Structure formats: C-alpha cells, structure tokens
Amino acid sequence: MAQDSFLDTPTRKWQVSVPPMGEGNGIVMETDDRAVFATSSDGTLTALDPDDGSKNWDFQPSASNGTVPLSSNGQVAISQDKKFMVYSVTEDADSDNAICKVVALGNPAGDLLWISDRLEGECAGTPVISSDGRLVFLTHNSNRGTYGHFSIVSAQGMGRALFSRANTVAPYSPPGYVWNPILGNFQDNENNQRDVIIWSYAPTPDATEVGPGRTFAFQLNSDFNNSTSDFSVDVLSPEVDWQATTAPLIAANGLRLYWSVSRSKLRAWIRSTNSTGATNSTGSNNSTGNDGKFDQERTGGFDFARGDPSSLAGFSTPQVDDLENPTILCVAGASTEFYCLNATSFAEEWMISTASLIKTEARFSTKGDRVYFITEDGVIFSYNASGSATRNWEQDVGNKVLSNFDLSSDGGFLYCGDETGQVSAYQLSSSTLPPVTPVTREPSAAPSMSSPSFPTASGAPNFPTNRPTPAPAVPSGASSMVMLSSVLGVASLVALTFVL
Secondary structure (H helix, E strand, O other): OOOOOEEEEEEEEEEEEOOOOOOOOEEEEOOOOOOEEEEOOOOOEEEEOOOOOOEEEEEOOOOOOOOOOEEOOOOOEEOOOOOEEEEEEEEOOOOOOOEEEEEEEEOOOOOEEEEOOOEEOEEEEEEEEOOOOOEEEEEEEEOOOOEEEEEEEEOOOOOEEEEEEEEOOOOEOOOEEEOOOOOOOOOOOOOOOOOEEEEEEOOOOOOOOOOOEOEEEEEOOOOOOOOOOOOOOEEOOOOEOOOOOOOOEEEHHHOEEEEEEOOOEEEEEEOOOOOOOEEOOOOOEEOOOOOOOOOOOOOEEEEOOOOOOOOOOOOOOOEEOOOOOOOEEEEEOOOOEEEEEEOOOOOEEEEEEOOOOOOOOOEEOOOOOEEEEEOOOOEEEEEEOOOOOOEEEEEEOOOOOOOEOEEOOOOOEEEEEOOOOEEEEEEEEOOOOOOOOOOOOOOOOOOOOOOOOOOEOOEOOOOOOOOOOOOOOOOOOOEEEEEEEOOOOOOOEEEEEEEO
16 A cells, blocks of 8 residues: 655554563564554463454463463464464473463464464464465474474464474574575575575573574475475574574565674675675675575674673564665664664664663564664654654653564554553554454464473374364365474484374
C-alpha cells in the first residue's frame, strides 16, 4: 500500500494490556494487517485487532506438570503462504531441566496445529519457517545456557524432531535466514537456491569476556527429496574473535550479511555475482568470486562505542531501508548511541547519543526515508534515515521498552509493547488501514507433553509418545530418515527411520 503524508507528531490510537513483554519478545504485524501479534515473557501469545486493540484471542501452552514456569524470548514467525505461525517457549528456564518447544498455530485464527517434540535446553530467539512451510529451524541452549543446539522439526509431521546438532564449546545465537537466495553453495553447488540458515557461538550467561567464536550455516541439498540422511551443518570459518547474541540480517537475496557482534562491532559480508570481488571501506579487496557463501574474511564493518562490560555485543539485529537493495543500515551498538551507515561502504551517515540503551530493532518507513527506534527508557524516535541527523519527533511511551515493535504494511501505524505489557498503537500518517474481518476464534489450551528422553552418545533417541491431537489442516508426511545428535561432544550423530 502507498504511504500517505506523515503527521507532524504521532497520535496514540489505542492502548491495551497483555502479559509483560521482555527482551527478545515483540510485536509482529500479520502479513495482511489482519492482526497484531504480541509475544510475552511468560510464553503467552496475544492477537489484537489492529484497528481498536480488542483481543481476538490469546494462547499459552500448558507446562508438562502444570506447575513449572513457562517463558519466551522470541517473536512470532509467519509462514510464507500466511497459513500458520510458530513461536517458541521454554519450560523451567535457568534450570538443569529446561525444555524448549515450538508451538504452531493457524493464521490468523490461532487454532492449535501442533506442539513440537521437546528439545533440551532454553529456546534462543525466534524459530525460522522454511519457504515451503515444511520445516522449522531453531537454536536452543542446554546445561544452563552453555551448550548450543541447532534443531529442525517437521511442520508437516506435527512438530516431530528431524535433526539436531549439539556442541559443548559454547551456546548458540538465534538464527538468521534467507528464503531462496540467488546464490548459495553451502550444499552441493553454487546455484543452490534453497533456504539458508546462519548462526554463531554466543556468550555464556555470565560471560564478561569474549569466548570462542565460530559461525555456522545449514542448507538443504538442491535435490532434497524428503530424506534427512544427508543433513549436515557447515562450519563457515575458522575460529573468529567474536560472538553474537542476536540473529544476523541476510539481505540482497542472500548476497549480503550484517551482524552485531562482540565489543559493540558491526561485521558485514557483501558477495558478488561475478568474480571481481568487493572493496570495503578500508580499501582491502576480497575476491570472493561467486561462491555465494560467507566463509571468507569480512568485507567491511564498523566499530561502535563499547558497552559495559566492553565485551558486550549490540542488543539488536541491524536493519536496512530496502531488504533487496539496501542503501542505508541502522542499528544501535552496546552503548547509548544509535547509528545510520551507508550499507555498502559503511561510512557513517549520522549518529546520536540517547539517554538510555536501545534494545529494540529499528524499523524503516515504507519508502525507507524515515527510521524509527525506541530507547530502553521508553521514548520512540523518528529520524530521517539519510543525510544529517534530522529528528522528526519523539514520543514518550511511559514505561521501559525491551521488546521489538512493528509497523503496519503501509507504514502509517506503529505498534509497540512495554515491559508491563501495555501495547500501544500510534498513528504516524494520514493513512487508514482497510477494514478487516474480526478474528474471534479462541484456541483451547494445548495438551500436556510427556517428559523428554534425550539421545546419548551410544544410543538412538527416544521420542515422547504423548503428542497433541493433529489438526486436519496439516497434512501428514511421508517416511523419512531422522538424525539427532548426541548432547555430548560435537556432531555425534545417530540415525533411525520412522513415519512422520
């Protein structure tokens, strides 16, 4: 939709209450503006009417024994065909018994489709749905957040776990992704256009220094035919001197990757479709060719002011004005500064200092000419994205804001939630959302799951037998190979066959 003229100052249209929203949670506008989805730190997902804020439904899965606490540190991910959504919840976080589960609900009505097999440890951020809607990828960390796991569950197979790789070196960051990249030979050939998932080592919960660094990728073979026997994780590089706590942004149809990493730095890789290489802002030339990978030395980056401790990475994923053809990149580091940079040369467009940290991702107006961000102390800022630091307005939310916010598809409305669970809608332009059919179906509580049984180094995994009742809308899958790694050591794999 075309964006109308901006208002001089935003107008709050409505405000409603949901459970408190913490770091990693966020507002996601439904693809067709039919609902505003808010995830909360207690594992609740709430769907609100974008026009008046009335509650369409809310959902919170049941814990195994009805007493262990639930938590969530991610947002909703919506499938490319818009038919379903997923988010992740953790049972008994910060304990030796933490369990991660993926919940799938119909979009936008919120009917329960499935709850995944139980995965060891705490969920890390937001899961990723494959472009064809068949698989869900996620990272999760066990042993009180010190061991990293990358797992794949089957959407067609009602959340059945298909593959997992674990390591005892460090936990994992949330995953970034690109659907159908132009290039990407992580598996079998340089023209493989299947989805790519990328993540890295992350700091341990109590880290004050930078630990071991390494980046990873997953991609299906170009001739993938439902067999998971050839699933593998690609280690992108030798050990690097940084870690990350957020997902990377993969832009330009898979040719660019931007990442906020340790010591408040931005690191970037720009790949070319020819063999001439790319020149970064410091003058070095990386002749990367057309391999479509991010396994060589970075193309460029930027060093922001450091936080406290100085090892801290930035709190959010970098954002760009145009995902397919980025020209401006905006992000906060680990201190009280917000930056906008040239997305290719990484020259500074402008920077401002703020009164508090910035833990939310930035958002751009539809045309990319304005950027919005929210400081931790609850102030929304609007600036011109390029040129000098020209402020358009600021708006006090009233409470601390730790979770991400979103815009309507035409950029005319901004939706945000604070740490107390107050969700507000602000009108930014003279546009009005088209009327939508109210979504009123409220899903029933999810059935409880049985206790998990994890694989060991010498045996095949056992899967829980108590599963949620499948929803008819999700087709059953075919026979497939399953691979699950041991939770001990790195990449100790076992295989077995079952029917999804």
